[in-house]
Amino acid sequence: DAGVTQSPTHLIKTRGQQVTLRCSPKSGHDTVSWYQQALGQGPQFIFQYYEEEERQRGNFPDRFSGHQFPNYSSELNVNALLLGDSALYLCASSGGTSGRAYNEQFFGPGTRLTVL
């Protein structure tokens, strides 16, 4: 049973560009959350998707957007990249019941984004 997978592993972009990161949840999970982890800090919640809708959002600007597909996989899009967007982007999946249950979240290996 594959766990949470993310692609790509690493990505280098320049300021002003746009990027798309992808995530496939653990089998049986229907909820995907995205987190940003700057170097030396803990992850910060970006948003969460359930039933193809964004149902909760953290304190991130509208440049950060996402999508969830019918197979529960998800994308994170960041527009107009800034140097400060350089970070490890983590995807986590959970749920499998009502989607509201408070369960363990399982994380993928992350995508390391560098903005030059």
Next chain:
Amino acid sequence: SQQGEEDPQALSIQEGENATMNCSYKTSINNLQWYRQNSGRGLVHLILIRSNEREKHSGRLRVTLDTSKKSSSLLITASRAADTASYFCATAPSGGYNKLIFGAGTRLAVHP
């Protein structure tokens, strides 16, 4: 802003010793989870403790939760070099949808 705060920020011990990490948080929670992270890679889930639980064990791990003090502790017994990693506590606030709020983590170094 991050809700949780881990203490200490860094911990250095010898193999075989016990390691204790503490976490404090600010709001009411549904559960608290501990994660391990090796060298900036993905987070590995260690243990989840719900707000109505006071103590939980998993192998060499023991987690306590004191909701009156809004604090938790993680004890790793008989540490091994392979336990060297960063450890994070994450809280799931009540009334939310299981979003997690992380602290800045404790960096644990276990020396052979």
